[in-house]
Amino acid sequence: MVVFHFTTEDLALTRFAISPMWELMTGLRALRDPDRAALHLPWVRQALPIARELDLEGALAMTPPYGYMPDFVTPPPSGPLASFEEELDRVCRTPSAQVVADVECLIDDGRGGPALDAFLERPREEVERMCEALRELWELVLEPHWARLRAVLEEDVRYRARQLTEGGPARLFGDLHPRVAWRGDRIEISQPYEAEADLGGKGLLLMPSVFQVTRPASIISPPWQPTMIYPSRGIGLLWESAPAQGPEALVKLVGGTRARLLAALGSPRSTTDLARALELSPGGVSQHLSVLRDSGLVRGEREGRSVLYLRTELADSLLG
Secondary structure (H helix, E strand, O other): EEEEEEOHHHHHHOOOOOOHHHHHHHHHHEEEEEEEEHHHHHHHHHHHHHOOOOOOOOHHHHHHOOOOOOOOHOOOOOEHHHHHHHHHHHOOOOOOOHHHHHHHHHOOOOOHHHHHHHHOOOOHHHHHHHHHHHHHHHHHHHHHHHHHHHEEEEEEHEEEEEEEHHHHHHHHHHOOOOOOEEEEOOEEEEEOOOEEEEEEOOOOOEEEOOOOOOEEEEEEEOOOEEEEEEEOOOOHOOOOOOOOOOHHHHHHHOHHHHHHHHOOOOEEEEEEHHHHOOOOOOHHHHHHHHHHHHOOEEEEEEEEEEEEEEEOHHHHHHHO
């Protein structure tokens, strides 16, 4: 279990962020072990042949399928939405001493090998080599989908911020993940190791993730910002493809209300959210969503007590 201890100041400084680098590295983990990433299999099938052609030896050594991953390859972002280039630059500029310390932790975790030995012997050169490969991997397999992934993550942040505003930390953390528990002055995260961390007036950084599917993760070691990464809402909607449908289904789409709904579904939203945003009745929204779903233009997935909807790539093309 990992425990973060809070003060009033820490609660005031708790914030959200999105990290393209975290998504790339955990996406690489999904490529290493597709059985652990069933929700992302359509993306894995597309990305895996590309990744096999790249020089990813160093990056693969840093991302075992499970367990510890060196923090320097996924530095907690300093702002709410850093660009990939900004985060990659931070990784490339990691001091050699920090690289060596993180790699030694990985070796202590039983992950030794020639690729990691090279980071100990030539940290600067190996980090630069790894960063070049990661830039190429990003451009080929993740950047084409980033707008869609970012929309899902941004909607999760909006939802969590609303939970915090309306119900305080008890509602926020009570709804975050079944493995996360709020105990009044601390958060307990069920993880396969023991650690405790006082936030020390830094607050906690909360990061939704589309590739961190099964359980939360945490970053607790200095000099990094204390961070908890948790599975985002709406992950199951990302790679849904539209079924083949004849013109008869598409004819039903004619109308301004359905066009407004499609425009609003660039990120996962519930019927209630849509009704409030578009000033429609929940019943009317539900009827329109049923038609859009039958036409292959939106997909729905139950998330707790709500059903979240997201437009499909076919709808993206039509709107474009």
